[in-house]
Amino acid sequence: xxxxxxxxxxxxxxxxxxxxxxxxxxxxxxxxxxxxxxxxxxxxxxxxxxxxxxxxxxxxxxxxxxxxxxxxxxxxxxxxxxxxxxxxxxxxxxxxxxxxxxxxxxxxxxxxxxxxxxxxxxxxxxxxxxxxxxxxxxxxxxxxxxxxxxxxxxxxxxxxxxxxxxxxxxxxxxxxxxxxxxxxxxxxxxxxxxxxxxxxxxxxxxxxxxxxxxxxxxxxxxxxxxxxxxxxxxxxxxxxxxxxxxxxxxxxxxxxxxxxxxxxxxxxxxxxxxxxxxxxxxxxxxxxxxxxxxxxxxxxxxxxxxxxxxxxxxxxxxxxxxxxxxxxxxxxxxxxxxxxxxxxxxxxxxxxxxxxxxxxxxxxxxxxxxxxxxxxxxxxxxxxxxxxxxxxxxxxxxxxxxxxxxxxxxxxxxxxxxxxxxxxxxxxxxxxxxxxxxxxxxxxxxxxxxxxxxxxxxxxxxxxxxxxxxxxxxxxxxxxxxxxxxxxxxxxxxxxxxxxxxxxxxxxxxxxxxxxxxxxxxxxxxxxxxxxxxxxxxxxxxxxxxxxxxxxxxxxxxxxxxxxxxxxxxxxxxxxxxxxxxxxxxxxxxxxxxxxxxxxxxxxxxxxxxxxxxxxxxxxxxxxxxxxxxxxxxxxxxxxx
Amino acid sequence: xxxxxxxxxxxxxxxxxxxxxxxxxxxxxxxxxxxxxxxxxxxxxxxxxxxxxxxxxxxxxxxxxxxxxxxxxxxxxxxxxxxxxxxxxxxxxxxxxxxxxxx
Numbered sequence: 001x002x003x004x005x006x007x008x009x010x011x012x013x014x015x016x017x018x019x020x021x022x023x024x025x026x027x028x029x030x031x032x033x034x035x036x037x038x039x040x041x042x043x044x045x046x047x048x049x050x051x052x053x054x055x056x057x058x059x060x061x062x063x064x065x066x067x068x069x070x071x072x073x074x075x076x077x078x079x080x081x082x083x084x085x086x087x088x089x090x091x092x093x094x095x096x097x098x099x100x101x102x103x104x105x106x107x108x109x110x111x112x113x114x115x116x117x118x119x120x121x122x123x124x125x126x127x128x129x130x131x132x133x134x135x136x137x138x139x140x141x142x143x144x145x146x147x148x149x150x151x152x153x154x155x156x157x158x159x160x161x162x163x164x165x166x167x168x169x170x171x172x173x174x175x176x177x178x179x180x181x182x183x184x185x186x187x188x189x190x191x192x193x194x195x196x197x198x199x200x201x202x203x204x205x206x207x208x209x210x211x212x213x214x215x216x217x218x219x220x221x222x223x224x225x226x227x228x229x230x231x232x233x234x235x236x237x238x239x240x241x242x243x244x245x246x247x248x249x250x251x252x253x254x255x256x257x258x259x260x261x262x263x264x265x266x267x268x269x270x271x272x273x274x275x276x277x278x279x280x281x282x283x284x285x286x287x288x289x290x291x292x293x294x295x296x297x298x299x300x301x302x303x304x305x306x307x308x309x310x311x312x313x314x315x316x317x318x319x320x321x322x323x324x325x326x327x328x329x330x331x332x333x334x335x336x337x338x339x340x341x342x343x344x345x346x347x348x349x350x351x352x353x354x355x356x357x358x359x360x361x362x363x364x365x366x367x368x369x370x371x372x373x374x375x376x377x378x379x380x381x382x383x384x385x386x387x388x389x390x391x392x393x394x395x396x397x398x399x400x401x402x403x404x405x406x407x408x409x410x411x412x413x414x415x416x417x418x419x420x421x422x423x424x425x426x427x428x429x430x431x432x433x434x435x436x437x438x439x440x441x442x443x444x445x446x447x448x449x450x451x452x453x454x455x456x457x458x459x460x461x462x463x464x465x466x467x468x469x470x471x472x473x474x475x476x477x478x479x480x481x482x483x484x485x486x487x488x489x490x491x492x493x494x495x496x497x498x499x500x501x502x503x504x505x506x507x508x509x510x511x512x513x514x515x516x517x518x519x520x521x522x523x524x525x526x527x528x529x530x531x532x533x534x535x536x537x538x539x540x541x542x543x544x545x546x547x548x549x550x551x552x553x554x555x556x557x558x559x560x561x562x563x564x565x566x567x568x569x570x571x572x573x574x575x576x577x578x579x580x581x582x583x584x585x586x587x588x589x590x591x592x593x594x595x596x597x598x599x600x601x602x603x604x605x606x607x608x609x610x611x612x613x614x615x616x617x618x619x620x621x622x623x624x625x626x627x628x629x630x631x632x633x634x635x636x637x638x639x640x641x
Numbered sequence: 642x643x644x645x646x647x648x649x650x651x652x653x654x655x656x657x658x659x660x661x662x663x664x665x666x667x668x669x670x671x672x673x674x675x676x677x678x679x680x681x682x683x684x685x686x687x688x689x690x691x692x693x694x695x696x697x698x699x700x701x702x703x704x705x706x707x708x709x710x711x712x713x714x715x716x717x718x719x720x721x722x723x724x725x726x727x728x729x730x731x732x733x734x735x736x737x738x739x740x741x742x743x744x
Contacts, residue, residue, distance in 0.1 A: 617739075
């Protein structure tokens with residue numbers, strides 16, 4: 001397993017090469033370097049997975065936790081130290097596969113999507129940096145190493161969102177993403193420090209006596225760490241950065257803001273799952289409620305967005321919230337008794353990465369074809385983009401939860417876990433799953449069916465109502481359709497992976513069995529939602545759509561504006577924090593702290609202005625001073641004696 | 642009959658204060674130099690008088706007086722040289738006009 005270090009080294013090298021000498025390279029060479037190094041990484045990741053899972057279970061019936069590398073990097077007092085290393089266990093190996101697969105697909109896809117863009121080499125350098133940091137995050141042996149890579153993925157996300165740095169919107173979005181996640185990371189850091197202080201280690205594996213001693217502080221520290229995870233995973237109310245992050249190039253959205261980085265929060269909770277279960281089950285349930293609310297909120301907002309990438313962004317928020325809920329509803333680490341959610345969450349993470357990556361890449365192909373993000377410029381695209389159409393449909397079916405596509409199996413496990421927790425939670429999540437199916441098929445119908453925007457424009461052109469000939473939508477080149485096809489195949493068959501055999505909450509083998517009642521109910525709901533969406537949107541705006549639009553106008557407007565959460569944040573930061581706290585502090589700083597020092601300085605200067613004339617340059621006056629001084633001293637001497 | 646030492650000391654004090662007065666009131670560097678010489682001489686007289694009246698067995702006072710005269714001569718030579726150079730550079734030896742050391 002010693003070779004697994006190359007999984008980290010190769011993307012880093014590729015980043016350094018492309019970052020340092022990229023500007024002198026032709027585009028093709030830069031793209032090739034990035035893609036080839038990622039291909040090697042993918043092969044290595046799959047090899048690691050095969051060796052790891054092929055190695056079989058240990059005596060306790062679990063897969064062993066391997067640590068091929070572990071260096072003490074910064075030793076502190078006692079046992080406390082920051083280590084750097086590689087940790088392989090079922091979830092980190094699974095994440096290696098997810099990240100390398102999606103990243104490779106995005107690398108290949110970008111060869112076509114970013115063709116001829118200015119800064120092409122820079123783009124590939126950042127992609128390599130991101131891949132390196134994300135891989136480093138998942139194989140971290142301790143919470144502090146995770147935190148370092150956590151910040152690195154934040155930086156690379158910032159760089160990639162702001163890739164089109166000449167666009168003010170992209171710059172604003174990148175700043176927003178960085179500030180919001182960084183704000184959440186502050187709590188993460190505090191949580192880590194509390195954890196380190198009380199357990200005397202940053203390691204994930206802490207011995208029982210240390211944990212017992214720290215048990216009173218663990219819920220607090222784990223809760224704070226979750227806030228960091230919530231920032232990265234866009235949980236309500238820290239989700240505001242993710243929809244804006246869609247200003248970046250679309251493949252970046254697919255890689256970072258759909259498949260990998262945004263699930264870091266889920267991965268964090270999963271990584272700390274034994275601690276959550278053992279010492280902070282209440283925090284875990286708070287996570288479930290936060291997740292459930294986020295899922296509902298994002299799903300409702302997704303129903304009315306007009307920018308297709310925004311729809312997908314809110315869908316991502318909603319789906320990540322599903323994973324959070326699945327983790328949150330766990331009540332024990334036994335998968336047969338309340339621990340099912342852990343496996344379900346990881347399963348959904350895996351399948352979601354594939355189909356959401358596919359959806360984003362498909363959206364990228366569509367945007368590439370029609371040169372717009374708005375649904376009004378699409379419609380009727382199925383004739384022009386057959387491959388994109390089919391793959392997009394597969395992804396929609398997967399996310400909607402239609403068997404035999406992968407999303408069905410993972411979502412079904414999540415719903416089963418929710419029903420085990422409480423019926424209310426189960427019903428709630430089932431409804432959200434139905435909304436998911438609705439908005440995905442609304443999107444699908446608006447893009448691929450209905451009146452073709454292109455044909456309307458062409459007709460207008462032919463009738464001489466329009467000056468220029470509209471641009472005909474075309475299918476994407478092969479480098480872009482190939483990743484779509486690969487991901488579509490994975491999305492179709494990934495549901496049949498016996499996931500419980502590899503990952504479960506206590507590490508023991510768990511065979512997934514569908515619960516017929518839950519499965520049938522969710523299929524029925526999904527099919528019904530798809531039917532409604534199809535009736536409403538297949539042929540442009542139907543009567544029902546118009547009826548709903550007129551009667552729910554206020555609600556739809558509020559949902560379109562994301563229920564004004566962004567404005568609320570702006571109000572809190574600008575009006576309350578800036579005006580109420582920052583300004584008084586600034587005033588205090590300027591007038592009291594700076595002011596007192598300035599006063600001392602100016603007083604000294606004034607005094608010196610008074611003293612200065614004594615130094616007139618007139619030697620005789622100096623001598624008078626000297627003489628009077630001498631006389632004074634003599635007088636003093638006389639009187640003292 | 643011997644002259645009381647106070648007479649010498651009064652002479653020395655008068656000489657000294659003439660020197661000081663000259664030093665503070667004259668504006669010519671050469672006059673200043675002359676005034677300092679007067680003060681030197683006052684001090685030298687003091688040395689000699691105290692040696693003669695108080696410590697008759699010793700010679701330090703006389704020797705110090707001789708030293709003082711010698712050093713004063715050397716110092717005067719240096720001062721004159723400086724004054725000549727000042728005159729060459731500034732074309733004046735009027736003390737009110739030599740204010741380059743200000744501030």
